[in-house]
Amino acid sequence: MAQADIALIGLAVMGQNLILNMNDHGFVVCAFNRTVSKVDDFLANEAKGTKVVGAQSLKEMVSKLKKPRRIILLVKAGQAVDDFIEKLRRCRDLKAKGILFVGSGVSGGEEGARYGPSLMPGGNKEAWPHIKTIFQGIAAKVGTGEPCCDWVGDEGAGHFVKMVHNGIEYGDMQLICEAYHLMKDVLGMAQDEMAQAFEDWNKTELDSFLIEITANILKFQDTNGKHLLPKIRDSAGQKGTGKWTAISALEYGVPVTLIGEAVFARCLSSLKDERIQASKKLKGPQKFQFDGDKKSFLEDIRKALYASKIISYAQGFMLLRQAATEFGWTLNYGGIALMWRGGCIIRSVFLGKIKDAFDRNPELQNLLLDDFFKSAVENCQDSWRRAVSTGVQAGIPMPCFTTALSFYDGYRHEMLPASLIQAQRDYFGAHTYELLAKPGQFIHTNWTGHGGTVSSSSYNA
Numbered sequence: 001m002a003q004a005d006i007a008l009i010g011l012a013v014m015g016q017n018l019i020l021n022m023n024d025h026g027f028v029v030c031a032f033n034r035t036v037s038k039v040d041d042f043l044a045n046e047a048k049g050t051k052v053v054g055a056q057s058l059k060e061m062v063s064k065l066k067k068p069r070r071i072i073l074l075v076k077a078g079q080a081v082d083d084f085i086e087k088l089r090r091c092r093d094l095k096a097k098g099i100l101f102v103g104s105g106v107s108g109g110e111e112g113a114r115y116g117p118s119l120m121p122g123g124n125k126e127a128w129p130h131i132k133t134i135f136q137g138i139a140a141k142v143g144t145g146e147p148c149c150d151w152v153g154d155e156g157a158g159h160f161v162k163m164v165h166n167g168i169e170y171g172d173m174q175l176i177c178e179a180y181h182l183m184k185d186v187l188g189m190a191q192d193e194m195a196q197a198f199e200d201w202n203k204t205e206l207d208s209f210l211i212e213i214t215a216n217i218l219k220f221q222d223t224n225g226k227h228l229l230p231k232i233r234d235s236a237g238q239k240g241t242g243k244w245t246a247i248s249a250l251e252y253g254v255p256v257t258l259i260g261e262a263v264f265a266r267c268l269s270s271l272k273d274e275r276i277q278a279s280k281k282l283k284g285p286q287k288f289q290f291d292g293d294k295k296s297f298l299e300d301i302r303k304a305l306y307a308s309k310i311i312s313y314a315q316g317f318m319l320l321r322q323a324a325t326e327f328g329w330t331l332n333y334g335g336i337a338l339m340w341r342g343g344c345i346i347r348s349v350f351l352g353k354i355k356d357a358f359d360r361n362p363e364l365q366n367l368l369l370d371d372f373f374k375s376a377v378e379n380c381q382d383s384w385r386r387a388v389s390t391g392v393q394a395g396i397p398m399p400c401f402t403t404a405l406s407f408y409d410g411y412r413h414e415m416l417p418a419s420l421i422q423a424q425r426d427y428f429g430a431h432t433y434e435l436l437a438k439p440g441q442f443i444h445t446n447w448t449g450h451g452g453t454v455s456s457s458s459y460n461a
Contacts, residue, residue, distance in 0.1 A: 004030035004053055004064045006134055010074035011038045014106070016046055017114035018074065018138070023050045025137045030054070032061045034075075068130050074106075100127035105152075105162020107344035108140065116140035118344035119149035120165070120336075122158025140343025148343045152336070153329040160248075160323055161336055164316050167245025167259040169345050170238075171312040171400060172210050174262035178398045179305045180214070182387065186290050186394050187297060191227045195219040201302055205376075206309075208348030236266040245319070252322045257407050258312040261399040284395035297390065303383035308404035310377055313354060314367040315407070321365075334358035368411065377408065423447075430455040 007030040008019050019029045019042075031047070032055045033039050039054040055061035062069060105120035106113065119139050121128070128151050139149035152158045183189045183197065195218035202211045222228045242263045249256035268275075290297070317333060324331045337354040340346055357370040367373045388405055391398045410416060422433040432442040432455045444455030 002064060002066045004028045005066060006030070006070040006072065006131075007032060007055070007061050007065055008072040008074060009033065009061075010072075011042050012074070013110050014113045015074040016042060017110055018072070018106075018117075019052055020046065020050065021114055021116070021138045022134060023047070023052055025134075027134055027137070028053065030061050030064045032058065068100075070131055070134070100124040100130070102127045102131065103156055103159045104135070105158050105165065107162060107165055107340075107346075109345060112140065112343050112345075116148075116343050118165075118339050118342065118347070120152050120158045120161045120339055121149070122152040122161070123155065125151065125154065140347075142338070142342040146338065148339050148341060150332070150335050150339060152339075153324070153331050155327060155329070157324075157327070157329045157331065161320065161331075161339075163241055163244050163248070164319055165340060165344060165346060166241035167256070167262075167319075168312055168316045169210075170242035170245075170262040170266075171258045171316075172208075172309065172346055174265050174400045175258075175305050175308050175312070175404075176210060176214050177265075178391075178396075178401050179301050180218075181396055181398070182301050182391055183298070185396055186288070186390060187294055188290075191218050191229065197298060201305075204302070205306055205350060206302065206348075208350065209345060210348075233272065234269055235272045236269045238263070238266050242266075245316075248323070249315075249319055252319065252326060254315070254319045254322045255407060255410075256315040256319050257403040258308065258315055258400050261403045265397075265399050285393060288394040290390070290394075292390075297386070300383035300387045300390075303380035304387035304401055307377050307380035307384045307408075308401050309350065310367065310373055311404035311407055312400075313350075314373070317354075317367060332358075333364075334362070366411075368408070426455075 102123040108117035136147040198215035425431040
């Protein structure tokens, strides 16, 4: 008998929590898993006493679904997804005409999945009316109850937006780590002092989930009453979404430098054994002693973090805009900011300001050109430069602080030294160049007097 509103395939932690979330909101869910014993275990334990039903086969799962049949595949990307879609095609009953495919980003981790994630659906828009009530019902809510879920766009738009979200997450985390490093090694702050600083920062423009948990992590003590953080091996892992964002940025020619540096920082951290050896042989600046005002420099660090965060989001939205151009998507950038406002790992008050910026100007080319963000960066600029220069003098690695500042300086320069690059390319490879006075007209110069007048074709890789 068809009784389920929706089915979910994939009973790992995220899948189980999403099912329980949907159950809490009054939806009947049919659970299925390739390893069928997981279904029985789930029904006997976590889902006991709920309206969740199980299926022992795909055929049984399909038979329990109300029409139109809604199915969530929450399994590892790749072959597993392809295999399930093929099986579903084979076991559909009553000559259904097709599957309306939706690819949805889900953010918020285990807790978000259980109590309200950020959902970013995209794909075949005909499917949206059939899943909208369920998706917006279980999503996190902000403001006056606005769901952190809306239709993103065609094809892979939902997953692309989720990928950029994760890239920004990499950047946010690395920026916080660089602020922590400056606090610890320049200001010599103790764990509890740093925890208090992050708690204080969480009452400012930096109010966010990641700042909140950083304060909690800094305070946390193990069973021996010692702070846990200094005992954790400093070798960061990654699942690849930050790397995918950086690869996409290179593919589409968008300077998403901060996320790229955040990925490389994790790569460098993983070279722990090499770094141990290098630390014994490679010297940095002579012992640095900070002799300035501690409270003032702590505020410099906070402002450097805020300004760099603005740059990271500006770059992320640049990548979204370019992807929309490449694929013909119509993306609602303010809506995306709202989707990230709650439920997800990068949730913050800051995202509301991004929504406001795109509400003021839906065609906004870059966040830095919005009056609010322009003023915010200008207000932080002196502190930002002091934090970076002091860190450099102290020998502190700050890949994201520094690349953010370099991007800002590059973006605000009408003239950059790329004219020399073009001249070099033409000198050794006859790649041609344009003159400022004649854009669009490509010229080759015989720089040595020995070359010919033949130039290579003009191209942009």
